Amino acid sequence: MSTAVLNLLPTVPVPAIKPPVEATSLTYRDLERGPFWQKIPAYREVDEKQFLDHSWQAKHTITNIAKLLKALEGLVSPAFIADAEEGFKRAPMSVRVSPYLLSLIDWNDPYGDPLRIQFVPVASRLLPDHPKLDLDSLHEQQDAPVPGLTHRYPDKALFLPLDTCPVYCRFCTRSYAIGLDTEGVEKVHLRANDERWRKAYEYIASRPELEDIVISGGDAYQLRAQQIEDIGMTLLAMPNVRRLRFATKGPAVMPMKILTDDAWTDALTKVVEKGRALHKEVVLHTHFNHPREITGITQDAMNKLMERGITVRNQSVLQRRVNDTPEIMTQLVKRLGHVNVHPYYVYVHDLVKGVEDLRTTLDTALYIEKHVRGATAGFNTPIFVVDAPGGGGKRDAHSYEYYDRESGISVYSAPAVKAGQLFLYYDPLDQLSDTMRRRWADPAEHEVMIRLALAKAREHVR
Ligand SMILES: *Cc1c(COP(=O)(O)O)cnc(C)c1O
Ligand code: SF4
Numbered sequence: 001m002s003t004a005v006l007n008l009l010p011t012v013p014v015p016a017i018k019p020p021v022e023a024t025s026l027t028y029r030d031l032e033r034g035p036f037w038q039k040i041p042a043y044r045e046v047d048e049k050q051f052l053d054h055s056w057q058a059k060h061t062i063t064n065i066a067k068l069l070k071a072l073e074g075l076v077s078p079a080f081i082a083d084a085e086e087g088f089k090r091a092p093m094s095v096r097v098s099p100y101l102l103s104l105i106d107w108n109d110p111y112g113d114p115l116r117i118q119f120v121p122v123a124s125r126l127l128p129d130h131p132k133l134d135l136d137s138l139h140e141q142q143d144a145p146v147p148g149l150t151h152r153y154p155d156k157a158l159f160l161p162l163d164t165c166p167v168y169c170r171f172c173t174r175s176y177a178i179g180l181d182t183e184g185v186e187k188v189h190l191r192a193n194d195e196r197w198r199k200a201y202e203y204i205a206s207r208p209e210l211e212d213i214v215i216s217g218g219d220a221y222q223l224r225a226q227q228i229e230d231i232g233m234t235l236l237a238m239p240n241v242r243r244l245r246f247a248t249k250g251p252a253v254m255p256m257k258i259l260t261d262d263a264w265t266d267a268l269t270k271v272v273e274k275g276r277a278l279h280k281e282v283v284l285h286t287h288f289n290h291p292r293e294i295t296g297i298t299q300d301a302m303n304k305l306m307e308r309g310i311t312v313r314n315q316s317v318l319q320r321r322v323n324d325t326p327e328i329m330t331q332l333v334k335r336l337g338h339v340n341v342h343p344y345y346v347y348v349h350d351l352v353k354g355v356e357d358l359r360t361t362l363d364t365a366l367y368i369e370k371h372v373r374g375a376t377a378g379f380n381t382p383i384f385v386v387d388a389p390g391g392g393g394k395r396d397a398h399s400y401e402y403y404d405r406e407s408g409i410s411v412y413s414a415p416a417v418k419a420g421q422l423f424l425y426y427d428p429l430d431q432l433s434d435t436m437r438r439r440w441a442d443p444a445e446h447e448v449m450i451r452l453a454l455a456k457a458r459e460h461v462r
Helices: 048-052 054-059 065-072 078-090 099-104 114-119 194-206 225-236 256-260 262-277 296-307 326-338 362-372 434-440 443-460
Strands: 156-159 212-215 243-247 281-286 312-318 342-348 383-388 393-396 402-404 409-413 422-426
Touching: 048 054, 048 256, 054 099, 054 256, 065 078, 099 114, 156 194, 194 225, 212 225, 225 243, 225 262, 243 262, 256 262, 256 296, 262 281, 312 326, 312 362, 326 342, 326 362, 342 362, 362 383, 383 409, 383 422, 402 443, 409 443, 422 443, 434 443
Parallel strands: 156 212, 212 243, 243 281, 281 312, 312 342, 342 383
Antiparallel strands: 383 393, 402 409, 409 422
């Protein structure tokens, strides 16, 4: 009998009993505890009380290259140090690394370490930018009615009250604004400024359709307690505003602030409680990318927020050699769930200057998504999105109108955001075939490939 016929026969029911799983294999539950930071020569004498002190972390955060390289002396080879020095010279982001983060990096393997890759550039691994890349690829500034307020979607807006963060990430989409100017990039500055904030509030109040405000930056960790309260209470008082999210990288790079900066955590709690009394949602959005960023300290911090009834959601960025395998992404998702953080999004890496080595193909994102979905609760399963270059907003990665894996061009539409327009995303060139790389080396060929992709997409779009 052929297999085709066999498949049509009723199958004999097999008892669906799952074999037990060895408890020791559930490694997402094994969180790093103990004085792991004492491996770093500079922190050998630092005890737990000091390490958990948020002001000690802030004060010892490394903000220039010379200090970083000094902290690494003896931990890594001089060749690596020279490579990093050159890497920073060419990077669009300035340096900012917390002691906590520095301690989580495995300096025995600086080239392979997934945390090092995200924060410390090395020149030898850099790749040329994609020819279609510009600095503000999401066109946040073009969709901004007031500086630092992006109104792209019908009912929600992104408010950037300031332009600093507790750390600076290589992959930052806002490298056009965040941090200090670098050798290559002079930035648009969005300082904490009453007049600018007032204009943003006026705009939000004048738009009845705006219900949902993301307070990002920069980073809400950098706001003083009083500013958290002022922004939160001002927005909650507007009848049209129904939902607030404070966005911060903080829990991933300095979780102890939640444990020891009582003023800050209390201010957030106050806004959440005020929201609850008004039947409005106030939550925290954060940004973990790798399971090793979640430690026992993180768990203690997330427990504190849970006890206060504060919902935390996570947005990750998919990055090559950081989290671009089904195993690592599944481990991240399970570990986030374990510390009561909801995985919300995984972003396919934006087209950002100077970090081509971090981007993956769209195909990689689709493959990982397929493996992650089903591993845990649906509400703890992130949606993989492409933030469409040119301001189309976030699109489910699977929802492309057309994707040519050969040229690496994908095409999206966003009917609810910018009806009638098509948006293009490009896979990194080094992942394409030699033939395709040669085509991309010829600017005359770009238009040919793009026109073809758009024509194919138009056949499909509705
Ligand atoms: C991401 C984003 C939002 C929030 O979008 P959600 O899909 O609701 O998380 C709002 N405005 C802008 C400009 C954004 O980039
Ligand atoms: S914390 Fe966020 S905004 Fe700040 S540098 Fe990192 S990715 Fe950019």
